[in-house]
Ligand SMILES: Nc1ncnc2c1ncn2[C@@H]1O[C@H](COP(=O)(O)OP(=O)(O)OP(=O)(O)O)[C@@H](O)[C@H]1O
């Protein structure tokens with residue numbers, strides 16, 4: 656049977672808020688990720704979308720165990736890694752890599768590209784000798800479209816797009832199976848974005864990679880993802896197959912997000928109706944009662960103010976947490 660490579664169950668990550676100068680007292684929590692569950696299968700691209708601050712990066716960082724979860728399970732290849740110690744985590748760390756939005760901050764400015772690529776190869780014992788590491792580093796550079804003579808250069812000597820290629824080469828160096836892409840192209844020029852996206856797609860195909868893809872660019876999400884989860888204030892409000900969600904969004908928040916994303920065809924763009932969200936995103940410290948979205952929702956009822964809606968199944972590959980499902984009987 657085809658088992659998911661990632662199974663996240665009821666994941667929570669709360670950041671405590673403290674007050675006081677000498678004696679710190681906990682006065683509340685930032686509920687950055689609150690009861691998030693999803694599964695990702697091999698070679699799939701699973702996208703996380705939602706407004707700034709909804710918890711996408713925190714979900715990724717918790718799954719990678721860069722920060723410890725407050726509660727819940729993170730199963731990677733069937734093994735719960737949520738409580739593993741550093742040593743036991745090591746093989747999973749190797750299998751899960753991340754490419755950040757800002758390639759400048761993610762490459763050590765004092766190391767040459769050669770050193771940046773060789774270090775993880777030796778650390779994770781992917782190769783036995785320095786010579787083998789050197790050869791593999793050159794091969795990695797070639798794979799991402801760079802040249803062997805780039806080995807001796809420092810990160811500041813590269814353009815943004817080239818730096819992101821180096822970050823990809825470093826992520827690929829340890830033969831990962833899962834790669835987290837946290838807005839990997841949003842700091843790049845549009846023409847370079849396409850090249851980097853093509854690289855991701857090529858490697859996914861050739862190396863059977865599974866991607867967790869975080870992006871604000873919804874047309875890109877539709878283009879490269881298989882599944883998508885829409886997050887609002889730390890929770891998933893709609894999840895499923897990307898085509899189904901883009902064609903038949905149910906949650907008013909998903910509808911608003913999609914309608915705010917530009918369509919590169921002036922004829923369609925002119926005709927379509929935009930849903931403009933009123934109000935701003937409430938604070939994750941003091942979230943609204945009931946459905947967190949109700950203060951901004953044009954369809955809210957009394958029930959929405961009182962009780963948080965369950966996840967309802969719209970179809971085999973589509974779930975939504977909204978009472979509209981009951982009303983419309985979908
Ligand atoms: N280390 C931290 N300490 C306290 N609060 C944090 C910390 N990291 C994140 N948060 C808070 O958690 C919430 C979610 O942040 P997160 O970075 O996950 O959002 P995001 O969806 O990735 O946003 P963006 O699209 O802007 O990258 C925010 O309210 C943020 O302020």
Ligand SMILES: [Mg+2]
Pocket residue numbers: 711712713
């Ligand atoms: Mg983020």
